[in-house]
Amino acid sequence: MPTENIERVSIKALAWDIAADIHYPPGFDPGHKYTTIITAHPTGSCKEQTSGEIYAPALAREGFVAVAFDASFQGDSGGEPRLIEDPAFRVQDFSWVIDYLVTQPWVDENRIGVLAICGSGGYAVSATMTERRIKALGTVTGANVGRRMREGFTEYDPLGALEAMATQRTAEARGAEGQVNDLLPPSPEAARQAGLTDVDLVEATEYYKTDRGRKPHGLTSFLFSRQATLVGWDAFDRAEVLLTQPLCIVVGDRPGAFGAYRDAYELYGRAASSDKELVVLEGVSHYELYDKPEPVRQALDHLVPFFKKHL
Template sequence: MATDNIEHVSIKALAWDIAADIYYPPGFDNTHKYPTIISAHPIGSCKEQTSGNVYGSALAQEGFVVIAFDASFQGASGGEPRFIEDPTLRVQDFSYVIDYLVTQPYVDDNRIGVLGICGAGGYSVNATMTERRISALATVTGANYGRLMHESFTGYDPIGALEAMAAQRTAEARGAELRVDDLLPASPQEARDKGLTEIDLLGATEYYRTDRGRKPNGRNRSLFSHQATAVGWDAFNRVEVLLTQPLCIVVGDKPGAFGAYRDGVELYRRAASKDKELVVAEGWSHYDLYDQPEPVAIALSHLIPFYKKHL
């Protein structure tokens, strides 16, 4: 495989910059118009992990320009305070990235697609419904973060969690130290020692907390006081009417606590898209699809023809 041709760029958002890596295809010529894919990272991740170094790189080799970006308030992107995980802001990031792309001479603005991985799968669904500059959407082990926050991520007590978030935000407004939660154990061994062996939680720890996937900006941290919006948010609200673009959904068939299999099947059933495909990678789990060669190859064997057809 050819060496990646990557450019680091800054994209103007509301009052800060979004950091992004552009992966160019072999033989790139900026006088030519290219189909372009926006690749969005999982919750707690960064552009140097699966969205960029795995899927971004592979899709660029197939002739696409791919842009992998860090969410606002995370990674190398700007925004204060740090580690905000707010679905409305994550969804808006896509439009800022598109605003940048449509000013580039090599981007065909009629052939812009999106790839959302894990939590960005849900964000990309929500963005695509109202961002009509997106021509095709694919998700890999996509999860509805709003559902998770309404359910297991708040201990199935959303009202209690909201009350705690409100109290913490008031305290911080009055000068208290910010509460930034680490979302994962420090190592796979610590997870096992604590009995945290559920397939998705242990898989996340094995990916993010070892050399397998660890990157400096893949911090898996969240500002507790700013999580309330997510508790009342739903990535799939109105997909029956508004999600009409071609859709490819890739999930593993080993379900875990983060619910990507459940969400993928629900999205496939509900989406208004007339051209939609559900790909089930048999024998693989959520985090296998991040970087393991065989399940990634299964995903790409569907993603590449999907994008070539619709972009």
């Protein structure tokens, strides 16, 4: 039996290992077949934050096995250079984790689901379209990061950003230092001094840059030269045809700059899933769904029955 019902494992990926924490339910019996849910962290986050600190333990308490992993090139996972946020790798990470799970005797391969938060919500949508071993998908304040890259993350100048990325990548190929950009101010005070008022930007800083959510690997940063693919990517492309698995979308009704509210409605409208649910929580913001007890409880009140029904 794993100590305290959590086991750290290394999962073989393309040419490196993915680090994951497996959260086992109370009374775990390795001779029994379990429903297993992969929990995926937000953009710039890590498994020790909301995906593995809040949602994975909650799912384990409900009898699921929950697997929280670090994206390739991030957190405790391998891959160089660091801090790459590339959708091709982020999407494939789910398949590497599933490859590991289907070799475990306690996993029911027909009952594997995904619960993805914020930016990983978009990656999980894309993965679920082609990774048919994912049998049900839940998203919590899921966001289409490709759209963000064409909008606010590039100051609405995606072509100018692409030119700058190309220049920077050439410089790095010739020996220059990598350019790492933090998406957030270094502190809530810095956010106030910068005049930030958007609910997502303010609350993101409160979460990631204070003891509330700060973790060593929760860096909220990208390697600038490796973001070009993300600029041209869209999380929902072909959802009308390929996204057929059961789908539960949870979002708050206080929209902000990261666009999860808009994305939730778009995804619900576009998904081909015959069984889909859009849950809009009243008075709840994006980052309250990361760790605030009452919004998290409301989200799980929908997600847990959803997974139990479909898995």
